[in-house]
Structures are given as C-alpha cells and as structure tokens.
Amino acid sequence: MLRRLWLVPLVALTYGGWAAITVRDLPDYVVAGQPVTLTFTVRQHGVRLLSGLRASVDARSGDDQVATAAAPGRREGQYVATLTLPRPGEWSITIHSGFGNSRVTLLPVRAVAAGMPAPAALAESERGRRLFVAKGCVTCHVHGDVAGSGVVPVGPELTAIRLPADFLAQFLANPAIAAKSGTFQMPNLDLTTQEIAALVAFLGGERRGASAPS
Secondary structure, X not given: OHHHHHOEOHHHHHOOOOEEEEEEOOOOEEEOOOEEEEEEEEEEOOOEEOOOOOOEEEEEEOOXXXXXXXXXXXXXXXXXXXXXXXXXEEEEEEEEXXXXXXXXXXXXXXXXXXXXXXXXXXXXXXXXXXXXXHOOHHHHOOOOXXXXXXXXXXXXXXXXXXXXXXXXXXXXXXXXXXXXXXXXXXXOOOOOHHHHHHHHHHHOOOOOOOOOOO
C-alpha cells in the first residue's frame, strides 16, 4: 500500500533526546539591514510540541555572524526570533531548538541590498527543496538531493519515490489520511497550499529509479 510508506514506526519513540524543527513562512530572500522574523515550532521525536525551551538562531556568511535568542510564541511549542543580516550575500541560518543538540541549518538564503530589485523567483521544485529542510522533513527522511538529510531516519527514504501528485498533496495537507492502528503517524505541519505545491514539485520530480512503489 502507498500509504504505509508514510507511517513512522513506533520505534521512533525509543530514540533519545532529538527534536524536529518546523519553520513557518520561510522567506525566499531577505533585505540586508532590515529585521527578519522567523517563527518555528519544536517537536520532540517530530511529534510532541515542546514549550519552555531556550531556543536561539544564528546566521553566518564568511567571517560575519549574528545571533539572537528566540522568545516563546503564541502557540504551544512555538518560538519567534528576529535578526538582521548586516550585509548582502549568501547567509547560512541555523536554528537551535534548545532541546539537546537538535538543530537545523536552512539552505542558504540570499540577502539583497536595500533598494535593489528582488532576486529572480525560485523554481517551484527548488522552493520545495528548501521547504524540505525548513519544515523538518530533513530530520526524519533521507533525500539524495538534500545533503545531511535523515538526521534520525525513522521515515522512509524519499530519493527515488514517486507518488501521485494528488495523493501526495492530500497527505501533506492531512497526514491522518494514512493513519493505521499500531503505527505512529506523521504530524500535521499546517502547510499552506503554496507550500504543499512546492513540496509536491520537489518530491514528485523526475528521480532516479522513479517508479511508483507498491
């Protein structure tokens, strides 16, 4: 069955102190010198929302680094951090959950100078690749197009998997459609329609050995 591939086994609960981080409203780019706010949630074992953590965010570009503490958000397990990237360039942003050593480094984001034109729009599949990291998929799933993916590989490898786009979109919108007794279900990440479309474009693109699984 297709849906079995999306169920994380109960063995996930036996792993130690790890957490998955999910970023809301990932920007395609930022403007140097202007504050940017990142809102994210932290889930123990990818599921249970964790509040009361000392989360933080830092950004690096060459020898430059900025860092800030995250404040509690309005929802359980949610945190908010605002930082300002001081100059244009490619910046690597790392979110530290405050739960053990669990963290995620987003794919590099471009900072443009104030008053300059916005960069060319990202291709839908590239935006999906970035969301694969930012939404926490990178923690539980290995994907050959994302370096360092599968930090705690409790979910299926997704490199060569192709699923019907409509099924994949429905699943990402509501993982409960693949619920099965005795298994541990992926949480609902509250993805927007645009985010789902980008992830479908990334996961559903041409892959090596791209035949639909049984």
